[in-house]
Amino acid sequence: MTSADLIIEYSRNPPNKEILPNATIRYREANRVCADVVEVFLVIEDDVLVQFAFDWYMSIVATACVSITGELLEGSHIDSILLLNESFVHENIGTDISPRRRYASLIGLLAIKNAIYQYRGHSKREDFSDIEV
Amino acid sequence: MFRSDFPIFQTHPDLVFLDSASSSQKPKMVIDAISQFFATDYANIHRWSYDLSMESSHLYEQAKMSIAQHLGLHSYHEVVFTYNATYAFNIISRELVKTGKLKKWDIVLLSKADHHANIVPWQILVEEYGIVIDWVELNSDGTINYDSLLEKISNATVLSITGASNVTGEILDLQKVKEIVTKQENPPIWILDGSQRFPHMETDIVAYGIDIFVATGHKVMSDTGIGFFAAKKELLQELVPAFCWGWAINSVTTLAYEPAGLPFRHEPGTPHIVGAVSLLASLQYIESIGGFQAIEKYEKGLVEYTLKQIKDLPKWIRLLGSSIPENRLWVFAFAFENHHPNDIAEILADANICVRSWHHCADPLHATLGVLGSLRMSLYLYNTQWDIDRFFTEFKKAISSK
16 A cells, blocks of 8 residues: 555544543643644553544644554554654655655654653643654 | 955946944855846745756755854755844744753853844843853953853853854854853853854864854855855754744644644745755855865955954954954954944945944843944955955045045
8 A cells, every 4th residue: 555545545444533432641732734623532551652532623734644553553652652753654654655745644642642741741832843853 | 356246346447345343244155046046047946846846846955064064064955044144043042941851040151242233133032031141251352261161161051152253253262161151060051153254264073073064155155145054954943943834834723733843843934945055055165265275364364454453443443353464354444433334324325335333133242342343444355455454545535525
């Protein structure tokens, strides 16, 4: 499946687009320039991301990339998630996303990382400059 | 040597332009880049819906990257565009307060050689927030007194100082300042006004431990209306924006707003895009002629030549600043007891010689030296010995005419 097919499929039928009332942490990330706003829901047990879901108002690329990113990260230790950057998205979703939609493809990873910082009680928040490569 | 690269001197072959410390002339490469940009690449930046905007955004970010590389930084995110250096100081001073890094009774240490752009924004904070300003004293020739800096720095929360004086031409000894700053138990936030320095030389701000570097584009051959401040990314992420709208915010509710992160955080509203493109072109021009090293080498010769001419002037003409070429830019200001500098500038203007007179936005420096104003000639890479000879010929006539 090409990354274009993957994005179309996940944008039409994102399996994890829902509100999780039992989320350990919920966090909203916005990118005004790309007009994407995502709210992520993380269930964390023993510092492992056991369940991910998201909601809100997003473009096709953002919806698909948030969904795929979250799905891939389920089962990961949250410390290892904090080490990820744009390369993770490229490697797993493909590099043929239009440069015009670059930030849209990254907003999910950014939201998940910032949700973890909030969960940890850290004041640190990352922005796009931290995950670009 | 470089004069033929500047169309203004073809339009005005007799022009003696000696006001580059105020604003520099533009090489053809910059003029062409501006025209080319509007003809082929212009669109608003950061509208990632179409390719033209992507190209425009790319050039804007490339300009930042080029600046970053000349300052020893590694990312375009470490450069924030403003409209000029004055605007940058106003933003930085307010952001330090908003972030809580500068509070009531905290001391901001300035030097009496500083430009008003690095004085007045802090004085406004004195009025609004009760911060305190202290001053690094000057030597009798107007150069920085490093003993005074050493004496006063331990109490300072911020040191904001010029990297090169626009009146005395003194180039600040960054190594010496670094040694003084790093000796402190609680080193101040060190802000360097690079407005006069950036057009002449590279400054590795990371190596010297400078926290924030400020400069403007029009003195380095680009358009007016584009300046910048540069700092390590962590500091820029920490600073709370003083002005916030447009792309500099992530969200707004009826109760509050949330500032955006980098790269949008400190740049509210549509910026001066072609200004950034012109700054990129001016730095590309500098690279095309051999880099800042070529400028420094050429400057050294003209400084030595000018100082030789100054030795032949009557003793009642006072050169502000050092009379030796070391640590000196090609900026020369003269004070007189019997002439108003504007009268001399007027006579020189009649001879097609452009200089600047009066206070050069450095009142405290002139007051410290006991003069009300001065006449300043300032050179750049397009000047030659011919300009200097023309200046001194007409200058000598002017001062003896009254």
